[in-house]
Amino acid sequence: MxxxxxxxxxxxxxxxxxxxxxxxxxxxxxxxxxxxxxxxxxxxxxxxxxxxxxxxxxxxxxxxxxxxxxxxxxxxxxxxxxxxxQRVALRLGFSWLLPDPWAQRTISRFEESTGASVALTRTDDPLQALRRRTVDIALVRGEFDAPKEARITHLYDEPRIAVCSERCDLTRFGHLDWADVRYWPLVVNTVSGTTGPWSWPVDQRPTQIIETANYDEWLETVAANRGIGIVPEVAQRRTQHPAVRYLPLTDAPPIPVSLVHLPDAQRTLIRRFLDAAVSHGAE
CATH class of the missing domain: 1.10.10.10 (Winged helix-like DNA-binding domain superfamily/Winged helix DNA-binding domain)
Structure with a gap:
């Protein structure tokens, strides 16, 4: 039968x-x-x-x-x-600080509905990890060059915030305007940073750029008062450093947050993860 x-x-x-x-x-x-x-x-x-x-x-x-x-x-x-x-895992790649509470709610809903688990993989370059197939799906912030065949799902936008050393003169002002960033040395994470000279028109870009290769180098360079930094607002809640201060950044464009995957990788699990991710995208 x-x-x-x-x-x-x-x-x-x-x-x-x-x-x-x-x-x-x-x-x-x-x-x-x-x-x-x-x-x-x-x-x-x-x-x-x-x-x-x-x-x-x-x-x-x-x-x-x-x-x-x-x-x-x-x-x-x-x-x-x-x-x-319980033995099946979806590998989620990210460069730093998964957004909250989106990540916790999405992962919980996905695991409860599928029985599979999410393996969290911290990597300096999530898109490179995606190309090498060491992750199945990547969370990426800002503008980026995705693989040609990749599928991109925009989740939501994060506000930006300025960060500087406790010894920086900027702490006296209490805030920073997006148009005035050009007058300060800007510390940039060239691998996974969300803000860099590319974020402004050519004639409005900061004139002094200090390059770093990962988040830890970026944070310590800002703490050493080599320049200021700009990050998603989530950093103020999640990254505490005794030598840095966070300042409101006015008139700054938000940072897009997206999930990127390749169409031939774990299709069913990725589809279920995207369903959970999008349902919590605005929370």
Whole structure:
């Protein structure tokens, strides 16, 4: 007999709800498709499992006995899938500080709905890790050059904030305007930084740029009063350094936050992760 799990899940849902319409909603299929699936099951078994009327659905005696066995089969299969799911991981690459509370809510929802886990991979260049297939999906901030075949999902925009040494003269002003950044030496993370000379028109760019190769170098260079930095506002909540101060940055354009993946990598898991990510994108 060509009885499939989809037949059993459809039958169990109708039996549980005593309704084709409610079962179709639970299974995310149309009611006609559900009716065809049940008819296929009854045809394969050559027995009537459900008594249908215009008002209600009831199990036949045979249907009630079959339901007990079908639920056992489904429970066993769900347990087997859960064991496998615990060994399946989606590798999420990021350069620094995952946005909160988006990351925690997205990962929790994804893991609860799939049984798979998210492996967090910190790397200076998430896009390079994506190209090398050491991550399955990358969280990237700012403007970037993605692989030609990559798929990009924009999540939301983060505000910017200025950061400087506690010994910097800027601390006396209490804030910094985006147009005035050009008058200060700007410390830039050239690998994964979200703000650099490219963030302004050519005639408005800072004249002095101090380049660093990662976030730690960037932070310590700012702390050493070599120049100021500009980062997503999340840094003020998550990065505490006794020698730096954060200042409001007025009129600054926001920083786009995106997820990037390659179309041939873990399609089902990535689609489920994107569903969870987008639903929490604005939170």
């Amino acid at each position: 060509d009885v499939e799990l989809r037949h059993l899940r459809a039958f169990a849902s109708v039996a549980r709800h005593r309704s084709f319409s409610r079962a179709a909603e639970e299974l995310l299929i149309t009611q006609p498709a559900l009716s065809r699936t049940i008819a296929q099951l009854e045809g394969q078994l050559s027995v009537r499992l459900l008594d249908r009327s215009s008002r209600h659905v009831e199990l036949t005696d045979t249907g009630a006995e079959f339901l007990v066995q079908a639920e056992r089969v489904l429970a066993t299969m769900d347990q087997a899938l859960a064991v496998v799911g």
